[in-house]
Amino acid sequence: MTTADAPHPHDAAAPHPEGATHPLALAPVTPPPATVDGFVAEFLRTLNFDCGVALSASTANDRYVALAHTVRDYLMGRWLEDLRQQKETQAKSVCYLSAEYLLGRQLDNNLLASGLTEIAAEALAACGLSLDELREHEIEPGLGNGGLGRLAACFIDSLATLGVPSIGYGIRYEYGIFRQTFEDGQQVEQPDAWLTLGSPWEFPHPERAQLVSFGGRTETYDDGGVTRTRWVPAWNVSAIPCNYMVPGFENGRVNTLRLWRAKATDAFDLRIFNSGDYEEAVRAQTFAENISKVLYPEDSTPQGKELRLQQQYFFVAASIHDFLDTMLAEGYDLAKLGDRVIFQLNDTHPVIAVPELMRVLVDERGMDWDAAWAVTRRCFAYTCHTLLPEALEVWSVDLLGRLLPRHLEIIYRINEEFLAAVRARFGDDELRIRNMSIIAEFPERAVRMAYLATVAGSKVNGVAELHSQLLREKVLPDFDAFYPGKFTNVTNGVTPRRFLRLANPALSSLITEAIGEGWVTDLERLRELEPFADDAGFRASFAEVKAANKRRLNDVLHARDGMRVGDGHLVDVMVKRLHEYKRQLLKVLHVVSEYEGVISGRIPLEQLQPRTVVFGAKAAPGYAMAKRIIHLINAVGSTVNADTRLDGRLQVLFPPNYNVTLAESVIPAADLSEQISLAGKEASGTGNMKFALNGALTIGTDDGANVEIRELVGDENFFLFGMAEPEVEALSARGYRPSEFYQADAGLRRAIDLIASGSFSAGDRSVFEPIVSNLLYEDRFMVLADYASYMAAQDRVDAAYRDGDRWIRSAILNVARCGFFSSDRSIHDYIDRIWHTPPMI
Ligand SMILES: *Cc1c(COP(=O)(O)O)cnc(C)c1O
Numbered sequence: 001m002t003t004a005d006a007p008h009p010h011d012a013a014a015p016h017p018e019g020a021t022h023p024l025a026l027a028p029v030t031p032p033p034a035t036v037d038g039f040v041a042e043f044l045r046t047l048n049f050d051c052g053v054a055l056s057a058s059t060a061n062d063r064y065v066a067l068a069h070t071v072r073d074y075l076m077g078r079w080l081e082d083l084r085q086q087k088e089t090q091a092k093s094v095c096y097l098s099a100e101y102l103l104g105r106q107l108d109n110n111l112l113a114s115g116l117t118e119i120a121a122e123a124l125a126a127c128g129l130s131l132d133e134l135r136e137h138e139i140e141p142g143l144g145n146g147g148l149g150r151l152a153a154c155f156i157d158s159l160a161t162l163g164v165p166s167i168g169y170g171i172r173y174e175y176g177i178f179r180q181t182f183e184d185g186q187q188v189e190q191p192d193a194w195l196t197l198g199s200p201w202e203f204p205h206p207e208r209a210q211l212v213s214f215g216g217r218t219e220t221y222d223d224g225g226v227t228r229t230r231w232v233p234a235w236n237v238s239a240i241p242c243n244y245m246v247p248g249f250e251n252g253r254v255n256t257l258r259l260w261r262a263k264a265t266d267a268f269d270l271r272i273f274n275s276g277d278y279e280e281a282v283r284a285q286t287f288a289e290n291i292s293k294v295l296y297p298e299d300s301t302p303q304g305k306e307l308r309l310q311q312q313y314f315f316v317a318a319s320i321h322d323f324l325d326t327m328l329a330e331g332y333d334l335a336k337l338g339d340r341v342i343f344q345l346n347d348t349h350p351v352i353a354v355p356e357l358m359r360v361l362v363d364e365r366g367m368d369w370d371a372a373w374a375v376t377r378r379c380f381a382y383t384c385h386t387l388l389p390e391a392l393e394v395w396s397v398d399l400l401g402r403l404l405p406r407h408l409e410i411i412y413r414i415n416e417e418f419l420a421a422v423r424a425r426f427g428d429d430e431l432r433i434r435n436m437s438i439i440a441e442f443p444e445r446a447v448r449m450a451y452l453a454t455v456a457g458s459k460v461n462g463v464a465e466l467h468s469q470l471l472r473e474k475v476l477p478d479f480d481a482f483y484p485g486k487f488t489n490v491t492n493g494v495t496p497r498r499f500l501r502l503a504n505p506a507l508s509s510l511i512t513e514a515i516g517e518g519w520v521t522d523l524e525r526l527r528e529l530e531p532f533a534d535d536a537g538f539r540a541s542f543a544e545v546k547a548a549n550k551r552r553l554n555d556v557l558h559a560r561d562g563m564r565v566g567d568g569h570l571v572d573v574m575v576k577r578l579h580e581y582k583r584q585l586l587k588v589l590h591v592v593s594e595y596e597g598v599i600s601g602r603i604p605l606e607q608l609q610p611r612t613v614v615f616g617a618k619a620a621p622g623y624a625m626a627k628r629i630i631h632l633i634n635a636v637g638s639t640v641n642a643d644t645r646l647d648g649r650l651q652v653l654f655p656p657n658y659n660v661t662l663a664e665s666v667i668p669a670a671d672l673s674e675q676i677s678l679a680g681k682e683a684s685g686t687g688n689m690k691f692a693l694n695g696a697l698t699i700g701t702d703d704g705a706n707v708e709i710r711e712l713v714g715d716e717n718f719f720l721f722g723m724a725e726p727e728v729e730a731l732s733a734r735g736y737r738p739s740e741f742y743q744a745d746a747g748l749r750r751a752i753d754l755i756a757s758g759s760f761s762a763g764d765r766s767v768f769e770p771i772v773s774n775l776l777y778e779d780r781f782m783v784l785a786d787y788a789s790y791m792a793a794q795d796r797v798d799a800a801y802r803d804g805d806r807w808i809r810s811a812i813l814n815v816a817r818c819g820f821f822s823s824d825r826s827i828h829d830y831i832d833r834i835w836h837t838p839p840m841i
Contacts, residue, residue, distance in 0.1 A: 415437060
């Protein structure tokens with residue numbers, strides 16, 4: 001075929017090309033049978049034909065790539081079929097819009113989903129290779145910061161497993177979340193060059209690019225007596241779709257994750273740099289391609305950077321156009337778009353999609369404003385992920401107007417009409433109007449993206465019961481009054497495939513032996529484990545699984561960082577992003593207090609419950625206090641670990657670069673899960689769920705989903721401490737003075753004084769002075785107010801752990817009672833409360 005004959009990109013997907021006569025041309029080619037011999041043949045074929053090497057000459061990367069391609073081949077037929085079905089059936093689809101997907105490694109997950117794990121292991125062994133070694137070769141795609149991005153990854157897994165017609169849209173960052181190393185205990189960020197060797201899971205389609213425009217101006221024109229507006233942009237970039245398979249668990253379905261990569265266009269070079277200057281042209285190219293270059297490493301405190309807004313618009317514009325172009329039948333009536341799609345906004349990052357859809361409908365498709373607004377309001381739903389005011393994203397009108405002038409006009413009109421409706425309902429209550437306006441006036445004129453999402457969304461949900469309640473009562477009360485029924489809750493969940501079945505094979509086998517296989521896709525069935533808590537034999541097996549997982553963690557940490565988990569230690573884990581509201585400092589104060597108690601002779605060494613405290617946390621590179629806290633944890637760790645007076649009974653490990661892969665080793669080994677945020681600050685948490693499902697007991701505040709965990713597992717199987725949210729409010733209202741708590745508690749004073757004295761900084765008192773003075777004079781997250789209660793709860797932990805049998809019983813009950821926290825259940829809730837999509841299976 002000559003280039004002149006090249007089909008239109010969309011025609012290329014036609015299932016039966018005109019004139020095909022060979023029987024093989026009529027359907028997707030199927031791989032060899034799913035047997036060891038079939039797998040060996042396909043593996044060697046991909047190694048030879050895709051990688052272009054013989055087995056004897058292959059590198060570890062060649063073998064990993066060939067293995068990945070083999071797994072892909074087995075999934076391909078279903079993927080092509082699912083893509084075809086979604087287009088043809090025209091069933092209502094979920095478009096999950098998320099700027100982040102913290103995917104974790106793909107190989108194991110895709111082997112598991114396709115039921116090929118054992119066959120692959122045997123096939124590789126027959127080739128003299130080891131699956132265990134090859135899986136270590138994969139660099140995880142870290143295209144997210146923390147909980148929000150991991151939630152998106154769990155959700156696409158559940159959508160595929162439940163067979164919901166859906167697609168995930170996001171950004172194919174060239175550099176994901178930075179790789180963290182420590183130098184002298186301080187965080188150093190290294191670029192995450194995860195694509196250096198390419199990704200064998202990625203299917204780029206440059207020929208299906210979408211054009212995304214920026215800048216310029218708007219103009220009005222006469223369209224047969226109707227005045228219309230059009231956007232005259234200044235520059236474009238090309239958005240290249242890169243597809244990833246999202247296989248459902250053993251159900252033969254394969255969904256799509258479509259991540260966009262920015263590429264310069266010729267038009268781009270010509271419009272701004274038409275000087276013919278080669279260097280300028282190359283520079284222009286770099287400028288365009290910067291858009292998908294790097295993930296912003298801020299977790300919950302966004303910086304209002306121009307490039308970030310470019311990223312947001314880039315991926316949502318490409319996604320909306322992609323959906324309209326490729327998923328809608330020819331001549332589809334756009335007035336019915338709400339029957340065909342729901343765009344779920346994962347936080348405010350994709351909210352610029354709202355004015356983009358309005359622009360497409362009104363300016364490009366000629367729909368009148370009111371009709372377009374009616375359609376748009378049905379097509380969006382918004383998930384809020386925070387309660388921290390500083391985390392609510394705003395974009396200055398100045399920047400937005402420069403980058404997306406037409407969108408700003410549309411936002412103004414949405415706001416005008418919205419505020420008119422508010423006046424009509426509540427009268428000219430200027431304070432209320434100002435509070436509800438999508439446009440903030442101070443400290444600068446800016447668009448409040450959460451408000452825009454709330455006005456446009458058919459539903460707004462929080463991510464845990466408490467969070468949804470506080471969202472309605474504290475963050476958006478005027479909106480709740482104005483839009484009765486708009487607010488709802490969907491408590492987060494985690495995928496049992498990755499976080500139980502894959503991460504904890506030993507516990508998975510034990511569960512399956514006890515209650516059969518079904519729990520992997522019906523996690524409430526873990527309830528059937530409850531009676532086994534009273535079975536001494538089962539308890540012994542459960543304890544052995546936990547011990548084995550600790551040995552496995554020990555091996556991982558030893559190989560990775562030269563660290564060791566203490567023999568027979570309680571494994572006490574706090575892994576999550578470093579943020580003051582999460583209160584890693586409270587955990588540090590506990591460690592320092594125990595340490596101080598022993599070295600001062602106040603705590604007899606034999607009374608100290610042997611513990612290994614494991615931290616994992618990245619700090620945003622610009623978040624100075626968070627980085628200081630990392631430094632303090634490392635400093636306390638090296639002092640404590642080296643002090644022979646403790647005889648190794650207290651160990652602090654801080655393996656760098658906490659990511660999904662490390663989570664999969666750490667969580668199954670944990671005895672104690674630290675979920676100690678200030679009440680009212682953690683929207684949900686999902687780490688808390690992963691731990692409980694892996695048989696760790698939680699020490700936690702009444703915050704986020706901890707509340708629901710405690711309700712389910714029972715008070716006697718949960719270590720609750722600290723103020724509840726109303727008490728936090730009351731203390732704030734009275735005026736919180738942390739120094740009063742310092743003065744009143746001798747133990748707290750000794751711990752803080754030890755830090756202040758320079759004991760952990762070679763006598764240099766200045767190093768941690770900013771932490772100490774912040775605690776004493778500001779302490780925004782009330783660490784000192786909750787210290788005494790936390791220490792008392794830790795004493796209860798020690799006592800409970802000493803009664804080994806009782807502890808194991810509680811741990812089993814945690815597993816048995818936390819099936820609710822499957823992301824499959826979350827997706828069912830989204831379907832029932834928000835999406836109303838038909839189930840496909
Ligand atoms: C689950 C997870 C998180 C979220 O943890 P929280 O404790 O809910 O903040 C962050 N990072 C990784 C790698 C995770 O797997």
